[in-house]
Amino acid sequence: MERLIMHVDMDAYFAAVEQAEVPSLKGKPIVVCGFPLARSVVTTASYEARRFGIKSGMPASAARRMAPAAVFIESNPQKYIAISLKIVSILCEFTPKVEPYSIDESFLDLTGCPAVQPHGVAALATTIKKRIRAETGLSCSIGVGPNKLLAKIATEMYKPDGFMLIRLEEVADKVWPLAVEKLHGIGEKTAARLKQDGIGTIGDLAHIPPDVLKRMFGANGYLIWQSSNGIDHSPVDPAMVLSSKSCGHELTLPEDTTDQERIMRCALFLCDAVARRMRHAGYRGRTVTLKLRSADFKTITRSRTRSGFTDNAEEIFADIAAMLRANWLGEPVRLIGVNVSGFSSVKHLERQLGLFPRTMEQDKLVQTVDMLKDKYGDNVIQRASFLQVPSKME
Ligand SMILES: [Mg+2]
Structure with a gap:
């Protein structure tokens, strides 16, 4: 079907x-x-x-x-995430099959969905736009197609406040005339290389035999052939919420520093902010990434993948501190970044709860602190070590 x-x-x-x-x-x-x-x-x-x-x-x-x-x-x-969650909950009124893809994008699987029935998918798109605008004052663009690839291409054709439908049989008319870089997975460099070879449009790519594309792009060649022909079998998976996304914070210091204690305190501050955002959004992640930029703009990133998922600042900080100790050689630091990725949604995790045991006490404490911060502002409770962070950074 x-x-x-x-x-x-x-x-x-x-x-x-x-x-x-x-x-x-x-x-x-x-x-x-x-x-x-x-x-x-x-x-x-x-x-x-x-x-x-x-x-x-x-x-x-x-x-x-x-x-x-x-x-x-x-x-x-935090403001953008809160409104994002509101938008996702509006979308969930129309179908439970909603996959939040990034902070401002979602895919909906409307196959056989009763909400489409009365007046068709274009009318449903209008209804969704009106609902989002009424609740948030914001406009969105909507694309529809037989798969995620074509739906996303459709959205990008008319922005802002647009609507576009691409049927599989319309790929030649609507998609093939587009420039190659409009295709997911074709970056600027690849596009420039293709254009030198006289391949300027998605249609040009679609007409190259798959094995030639395999020779040109290696393992990705077949995928590129499929995409250029409008083929995409990837499912809309509400359980995979933000699996490819991440949550991070960076801090450019008011001045460059070599003070190790200060660097660690800033890292802990960032871990706390990231963990709190994740808990707000209901996500836990596995991959912890440290970004460190020195005064001469040399930037390193180091990642570690944990055995279990976490949304806990102490656990994230343990990984960050270890990576800092292993990789910071004492040069003046300009910027520190903490990022957690490899997300799973809480809903998804709940199903596998046995795999990720947590102590009740720890959860309760974290929830209470979040609640107090939500109610009275970020400064109501702070880790003792934050009290020494210069006021500029708070
Ligand atoms: Mg957008």
């Missing part, structure tokens, strides 16, 4: 959240950046800011030069 897959993607998400919260920001160029603003990169630019050429990933200082009058806002991940 042909599947019916919907992709819902929020438009300029972080910037739109800020604009929805402060109406005077609507229609203005908004640039959401990391912390501290002056030394971070752009996380999301509103559509108004994109007109100045501002893109995600560029240094905030460069964005400032391009649009001095734009409003620069420090990103607030």
